[in-house]
Each structure stands twice: as C-alpha cells, then as structure tokens.
Amino acid sequence: MVRGDAREEVLLPAALKLFARHGVSGTSLQMIADELGVSKAAVYHHHHTKESIVLAVLWPAFEQVAALVERVGSLPAGGARRRALVEGLAEQAVTHRQLYAVMLRDVAVPALVASEPRLAAPFAVLRRELQPDHEPATAPLRVAMFLAGLVAPAGDPEIAQLSDEQLRRGIVDVGERLLDLG
Amino acid sequence: MVRGDAREEVLLPAALKLFARHGVSGTSLQMIADELGVSKAAVYHHHHTKESIVLAVLWPAFEQVAALVERVGSLPAGGARRRALVEGLAEQAVTHRQLYAVMLRDVAVPALVASEPRLAAPFAVLRRELQPDHEPATAPLRVAMFLAGLVAPAGDPEIAQLSDEQLRRGIVDVGERLLDLG
DNA sequence: GTCTATATAAAGATAGAC
DNA sequence: GTCTATCTTTATATAGAC
Numbered sequence: 001m002v003r004g005d006a007r008e009e010v011l012l013p014a015a016l017k018l019f020a021r022h023g024v025s026g027t028s029l030q031m032i033a034d035e036l037g038v039s040k041a042a043v044y045h046h047h048h049t050k051e052s053i054v055l056a057v058l059w060p061a062f063e064q065v066a067a068l069v070e071r072v073g074s075l076p077a078g079g080a081r082r083r084a085l086v087e088g089l090a091e092q093a094v095t096h097r098q099l100y101a102v103m104l105r106d107v108a109v110p111a112l113v114a115s116e117p118r119l120a121a122p123f124a125v126l127r128r129e130l131q132p133d134h135e136p137a138t139a140p141l142r143v144a145m146f147l148a149g150l151v152a153p154a155g156d157p158e159i160a161q162l163s164d165e166q167l168r169r170g171i172v173d174v175g176e177r178l179l180d181l182g
Numbered sequence: 183m184v185r186g187d188a189r190e191e192v193l194l195p196a197a198l199k200l201f202a203r204h205g206v207s208g209t210s211l212q213m214i215a216d217e218l219g220v221s222k223a224a225v226y227h228h229h230h231t232k233e234s235i236v237l238a239v240l241w242p243a244f245e246q247v248a249a250l251v252e253r254v255g256s257l258p259a260g261g262a263r264r265r266a267l268v269e270g271l272a273e274q275a276v277t278h279r280q281l282y283a284v285m286l287r288d289v290a291v292p293a294l295v296a297s298e299p300r301l302a303a304p305f306a307v308l309r310r311e312l313q314p315d316h317e318p319a320t321a322p323l324r325v326a327m328f329l330a331g332l333v334a335p336a337g338d339p340e341i342a343q344l345s346d347e348q349l350r351r352g353i354v355d356v357g358e359r360l361l362d363l364g
Numbered sequence: 365g366t367c368t369a370t371a372t373a374a375a376g377a378t379a380g381a382c
Numbered sequence: 383g384t385c386t387a388t389c390t391t392t393a394t395a396t397a398g399a400c
Contacts, residue, residue: 007383021289022290025205025207025208028376038384039386040377041383042385044377045383048378105287107208107287107288108205137344137352141353145331145356148330149330159323162320170323170324173320174327178356188366189365210394211395220365220366221367222395223395224365226394226395226396227366367398368400370398372394372396373394374392375392376389377388377391378388379386382385
C-alpha cells in the first residue's frame with residue numbers, strides 16, 4: 001500500500017471494498033483511512049461526513065439502474081422490456097459485484113435511500129417493470145427474489161470463481177425462469 | 183413498554199427486531215437496553231458480550247436448518263429430497279422472517295459462523311443437497327440465488343403484506359423453477 | 365436482577381500546523 | 383492535501399450499591 005493518497009478515485013474503491021466485506025455500519029472512517037494509508041483527517045478533507053462517502057460510493061450504481069430503466073423505456077412493454085432489464089442488470093451486477101452487493105444487500109442502504117428521494121425512484125420503476133403480467137399475487141415476490149438473488153455471488157466463494165460470462169448467463173437464466181421473459 | 187424486564191425470552195426477540203432493522207453492526211447494546219426499558223448493565227447481567235447475544239438470537243435458526251437437513255436424510259437423494267428441503271426452508275423462513283433475514287443477509291454473520299464451526303456444517307450440507315444434478319457449472323449459482331431470495335420478503339413492504347401461506351407457496355414455486363424439484 | 369457510576373476504547377468530526 | 387492533536391459522543395464492558 002502506497003501511503004498518502006486519498007484522492008476520490010482511490011478512496012471510493014477502498015471504501016467500497018470495506019463496505020462489501022464489513023457492511024456500511026461495520027466500516028469506520030479509521031478503517032478507510034488505514035486502508036488508504038492516510039489519517040482520518042485526510043479522509044475528512046475529501047468528505048465531511050461518512051454518509052457523504054456512502055452516497056458517493058453508491059451513486060454510480062443507482063445512476064446505472066436509472067439509465068437502464070430509461071434506456072429500455074423505448075422497448076414495447078412486457079416480455080421484451082423485462083428481458084432487456086434482466087440482461088442489463090445481470091451485466092451490471094456481474095461487472096460491479098461489490099457495488100451491487102452493497103446496494104441491494106446492506107441494511108444501511110434503505111435509510112440512505114429514504115433520505116435521498118432521487119435514489120428511490122429508479123428502483124420503484126424497476127420493480128414495477130420487472131413484474132410478469134399474470135400471477136398478480138406472487139409477482140412482486142418473484143421480482144424481489146430475483147433482485148435479492150442478483151447479489152448471491154457476493155458472499156459465496158464457490159460462485160466468486162465463475163467467470164463474468166458464466167455468471168451473467170446464469171443470472172439471465174434465473175431471470176427467465178422467474179420473470180416470464182418474452 | 184413495560185420497564186425492567188431483560189429476561190431471555192424478552193431480550194432475544196427485542197434484539198432480533200433491532201438486528202433485522204439496523205443490522206447486527208448497526209445495533210448497540212444501548213439500543214437493546216432502550217428497547218427493553220432497562221439499563222445496559224441489566225443487559226450485561228444476562229449476556230457478557232454482544233457476540234453472546236447475537237449467537238443466542240441466531241442459534242435456533244441454525245439448529246432448525248440442521249434439523250431439516252437431518253430430517254430429509256432419510257428421503258431418496260435427488261428431486262424428492264430437494265423438494266423436502268425447499269418446502270421446509272420456505273415454512274421456516276416464512277414463520278421466522280426476521281430471524282432468517284438476519285441469518286442469510288447480514289454481513290456480520292459470516293464472521294460469526296467462522297468463529298463457531300458448529301454453525302457452518304449444516305449450511306454446507308444444505309447447499310450441496312439443494313444442487314440440481316445436471317448443469318454442473320451454474321448449479322451453485324441457482325442454489326445461492328434461491329437462498330438469497332428466501333429472505334427477499336424482509337425489506338419489501340409490498341411482500342410483507344402477503345399471508346404466510348401465499349408467501350410459502352410463492353417461495354416453493356420459485357424453488358421449483360430454480361432447483362429441478364422431483 | 366436491576367440500578368448508577370465509571371473505566372476504556374473507538375467512533376465521528378474539527379482545528380490548526382506544515 | 384496531509385499531518386498531529388484534540389473534542390465530543392458513543393461504544394463495549396465492569397464495579398459496587400440496592
């Protein structure tokens with residue numbers, strides 16, 4: 001570890017790594033500073049609160065989801081749009097495994113989302129758009145189980161060994177089975 | 183809240199409620215004491231460490247999984263056994279939603295499991311037994327996505343409204359789709 | 365079996381020197 | 383832009399009175 005570098009492009013990945021391993025609540029600014037080889041004060045120079053760091057780390061993930069939802073809006077509603085959402089989510093979740101794991105799994109995130117209305121909107125749309133047309137009662141359950149399963153790779157060492165392509169295809173396959181893709 | 187009651191049968195449900203809402207790392211002994219209406223010292227009279235409380239809260243869930251795995255051992259290996267596991271897990275996860283959510287979702291739990299080998303064994307067996315026979319590459323992924331999805335109800339208010347029976351059937355349905363039940 | 369009070373460490377956060 | 387030093391609060395944990 002090279003000492004004395006708390007630039008944004010180094011700080012945020014370090015924080016993400018710790019959030020993924022210990023959770024947001026289980027990660028202190030001291031741990032982030034140690035990971036970077038700097039003092040806590042150096043971290044505070046870039047972000048005046050811990051919440052600011054959490055938000056900066058997660059923001060790109062929420063933006064990606066929002067962009068995906070926006071992008072598939074031009075497709076016909078129904079199976080085709082659901083398939084595009086599933087494929088897009090699989091691609092993003094595989095490419096940014098830790099980021100999506102924190103966003104979808106960490107119990108501290110709902111509170112953050114509640115404090116930032118801009119974060120909530122994309123997921124509300126996503127959940128609605130992913131629902132199969134029939135099976136009204138259990139459709140939300142299928143969507144929730146798919147989204148929860150999306151981050152299954154995070155903790156499992158056996159799955160961590162899968163290639164991006166294997167994992168992406170596996171996730172899409174599960175999406176097909178749960179969400180009646182067209 | 184009646185004041186002055188930190189008996190085990192009151193303490194553990196209160197702790198579980200807080201663990202489910204704020205995560206294990208996000209829950210302090212002060213929060214537990216406040217929830218019970220007693221002082222921190224009263225809590226420490228029953229459990230000398232926080233880890234002791236976490237273990238006492240989660241132990242029944244791990245025991246249930248172990249008992250389930252043990253119970254299905256008499257069934258023929260394969261689809262029939264997988265179905266029994268899925269039905270048993272669905273039943274337990276629905277009945278003890280918060281407990282299973284903490285056990286399967288909280289990032290602090292893997293560290294706890296690592297420190298208590300007796301906790302790890304049942305899940306290793308469970309994961310192995312749940313795997314469909316074919317599809318060797320993505321079978322562990324299907325299992326992991328099912329287990330992660332098992333606790334999807336925890337955070338979603340829309341799903342929290344489902345009855346136990348609706349939820350149980352929905353989970354079994356997803357298990358059927360992912361795990362090639364016989 | 366609970367309380368108040370306290371010890372000790374670590375948390376989030378700031379001030380001011382370099 | 384980072385440092386040391388410090389502040390304040392909160393964390394885990396203990397001692398001893400009731």
